[in-house]
Structures are given as C-alpha cells and as structure tokens.
Amino acid sequence: MNEHRRQILQMLAEGKISADEAERLIAATEAPVSFTPNADSGAAIPKTRPKYLRVLVDAEETRDGRYDGPTKVNVRVPMQLLRAGVRLAGLIPAQALDRANHAMQEKGVPFDLKQIKAENLEELVEQLNDLSVDVDQKEGGAKVKVRVFCE
Amino acid sequence: MIPFVAVVSLRNRESRTFRLWIPLFLIWLLLLPLAVLLSPFIFVACLICRVNPLQGLAVMWQILNALTDTNIEVEQRSAGMSFHIL
Numbered sequence: 001m002n003e004h005r006r007q008i009l010q011m012l013a014e015g016k017i018s019a020d021e022a023e024r025l026i027a028a029t030e031a032p033v034s035f036t037p038n039a040d041s042g043a044a045i046p047k048t049r050p051k052y053l054r055v056l057v058d059a060e061e062t063r064d065g066r067y068d069g070p071t072k073v074n075v076r077v078p079m080q081l082l083r084a085g086v087r088l089a090g091l092i093p094a095q096a097l098d099r100a101n102h103a104m105q106e107k108g109v110p111f112d113l114k115q116i117k118a119e120n121l122e123e124l125v126e127q128l129n130d131l132s133v134d135v136d137q138k139e140g141g142a143k144v145k146v147r148v149f150c151e
Numbered sequence: 152m153i154p155f156v157a158v159v160s161l162r163n164r165e166s167r168t169f170r171l172w173i174p175l176f177l178i179w180l181l182l183l184p185l186a187v188l189l190s191p192f193i194f195v196a197c198l199i200c201r202v203n204p205l206q207g208l209a210v211m212w213q214i215l216n217a218l219t220d221t222n223i224e225v226e227q228r229s230a231g232m233s234f235h236i237l
C-alpha cells in the first residue's frame with residue numbers, strides 16, 4: 001500500500017473525510033495525469049503542472065485627498081524558484097531554524113520551519129496547483145484587490 | 152539555463168519609456184574569477200555554519216537557473232516600471 005493511500009484511509013477512519021471524498025482522493029493519486037471536469041462542456045480537460053506563481057494587485061488609492069489613478073502590480077515567479085527556495089531553507093542550520101521558529105511564535109505564527117524538508121517539497125508544490133487567494137478590500141478611500149494563483 | 156539578460160523598463164509622466172537591457176552574462180563572466188578567488192573563504196564559512204558546501208553550491212545554481220522568466224510590473228497613471236529576466 002502506498003503512502004498516499006494509507007494517509008487517505010487513515011483520514012477516512014478518523015472521520016475527517018467522507019467515503020466519497022476518500023474514493024475521489026484515491027482515484028486522483030492513482031491517476032498519472034489528473035483530469036478536471038470542464039464546467040461548460042462537462043468534458044474532462046488535462047490538468048497541467050503550473051509553471052508560475054502569479055500575484056496581481058489592483059489598488060485605487062487617494063493620496064492627500066486626491067485620486068492618483070489605479071496602481072497595478074503584476075508579479076510572475078517561476079515555480080522552479082519556489083522549489084529552489086525551499087531547498088535553500090533546508091540548508092539553514094538547526095540553531096537558526098530554532099531561533100526563527102521562536103521569533104515566529106512570539107509574533108503569533110505557530111509554524112515549524114523544520115517541517116520543510118526536501119522530501120516533502122514536491123508534495124508542497126503540488127498543493128499549490130489549486131491555490132487561489134482573492135482579497136477584495138474596501139476601506140476608507142482605498143479599494144484593493146489582490147489575486148494569488150498558479151498558472 | 153541561467154539568465155543572460157534582464158530588461159528594465161521605466162515609464163515617466165509624459166509616457167516616455169526608457170528601456171535598459173542588462174547583459175547578465177557579462178556579470179556572470181566577471182563574477183566567475185571572483186567566485187573562484189573567494190571559494191576557500193566560502194568553503195570555510197560553510198564549515199563554520201555546518202552547511203554542506205556542495206549542497207549549498209547546488210542550491211545556489213538552482214536559484215540562478217530558476218530566475219529565468221521572472222517578471223515584475225508596477226503600473227500607475229503617472230509612472231510605470233517593469234523588470235523581466237530573460
């Protein structure tokens with residue numbers, strides 16, 4: 001039994017996911033290329049590996065009471081850079097990681113940097129496939145829209 | 152492949168665009184002898200920090216390679232800037 005299947009079955013046993021969800025997850029892990037249904041036609045389209053992480057910011061701000069026009073930020077970062085960055089994090093000495101973890105916990109971020117390992121790297125990047133963060137903020141005179149996604 | 156050129160575009164209030172092509176390959180050529188000269192010091196620093204120097208070198212090479220195709224654009228009505236690594 002492979003590791004993914006074992007984890008899914010464990011989640012099912014613990015009641016974290018339903019039987020239908022477990023079936024779908026197992027099917028997804030067994031398929032060499034995953035397919036997602038097309039909402040319009042109902043046909044399955046192949047899901048390719050994302051190459052870039054995109055960050056789009058669209059802000060309309062008033063500065064000193066006057067409108068200065070929209071500000072658009074468009075950032076495209078190759079996923080390879082993300083992978084290399086995680087590998088770089090794996091080289092950080094344990095003492096430095098401890099200090100960084102402690103500093104983050106003090107700031108209220110309960111994150112253990114020691115959990116970032118090269119063997120978990122691919123899984124981590126795979127999870128980013130479906131990542132999409134949309135922030136729409138209207139506060140005072142400012143309107144800010146942020147989109148983070150993979151393509 | 153490591154990046155060879157970086158393109159910086161700047162646009163001012165009068166919509167004039169100033170484009171600067173930075174030949175990164177020349178920078179790599181200039182940095183190469185410097186890196187060779189500094190390699191003993193880098194090696195010692197890696198040993199002090201308990202980092203495998205070969206692993207560190209491999210990661211640095213990967214980061215350098217992965218920089219290709221990075222694109223950053225900031226646009227405003229009065230000005231704009233874009234940075235593209237090719």
